Amino acid sequence: MSKKHVSPARLEAFSDGVIAVIITIMVLELKVPVHDGLAGLTSILPTLAVYALSFTFTGVYWINHHHLVHRTDQADERTLYANLFFLFWLSLLPFFTGYLLDMKMSSFSVLLYVLLMIMTGASFLVLRLTIGRYLRETGRLEQEDAAAERKHWISLGLYVVAVLCSFPYPRIALGIVALVMVVWVLPTAKIDAIEHCVDVHNEKQQQT
Template sequence: MGKNRLEAFSDGVIAIIITIMVLELKVPHADTLAALRPLLPIFLNYVLSFVYLGIYWNNHHHMLHTVQHVRGGILWANLHLLFWLSLIPFVTAWMGENHFAAAPTALYGVILLMAAFAYWILQRTIIAAQGRDSLLKAAVGRDLKGKLSPLLYLAAIPAAFFEQWIADGIYVLVALLWLVPDRRIERAFKNQDN
């Protein structure tokens, strides 16, 4: 089967996730700028989660460029990733609504960790389907960022119970690591053409 339906479905789900997230930003009843102040933690967490979803969407898009044919395992691995991404609006709202309290901040890290793990499973499933000469395998290489990110999440989760700002800083750090689009796949395509 071709990959177009998988791409379209994934794009649609991520767009809906972002829409659900923005609907959690409630309009204040007052008409002053001071009325926005209580919304600041919710808005900051929305921005962070929006960036994370954008990173996943961007890297997912690049990864699927390496796929020629989709098999059942890839479909299920992709659904697994979308499941964890679909929980981001819930933890975003809970964390922002409670001003980055320990439990919501830790759960935010758990969801990010599980999404990273699900992305890794999808990546491995695609590589297994493509065989030894997988373009994705060549592009991913040692995948230092992919290995470092879950380790940072694992550090942030317990840190949330001691100093929430450390956990929040780690989440921002991981987002910054991935903010620049991953060029490894583009380079692999270029090297393949040469």
């Protein structure tokens, strides 16, 4: 394997482009309701709910991908392949979202949707561990990295529970998937708030 490294900025730019296409494809799947008024809007609420779930799912990964890639100053071939592995599974989301909607959220379609969540989560964990290995070797691994890795394993465990629920209770399985999204969204908001406070503090110090 070649030991040549590329800039992580190039990796992030490519990933941003792929994720933008994924979101665009999902938006194109939304159809205008046949009936006008409140009745027509109500008829597509399940479609909008699934779209919102898939959109949030993609957005959370985009945010965490941004934070993760910014932790490293290089991207070797292991990182590039791990990133492609992650993007492959994430790129299947529009198809399985459409399948879920076309099958009216049947147990089997929910099962496939949750299995995709597992594969996407596992592939992102591979990317996290790959970058974490470099951070550990350079002495830059922080406590937050270990906490994020633990949260990742917990998320995969919740997805397994969702798989078990998919056949008897498909809507509960989707609820568990939504719960995982909440688990990841809340800490992200907290991190952003902390970073903002640090920036404000640094600005005040520079002014004094």
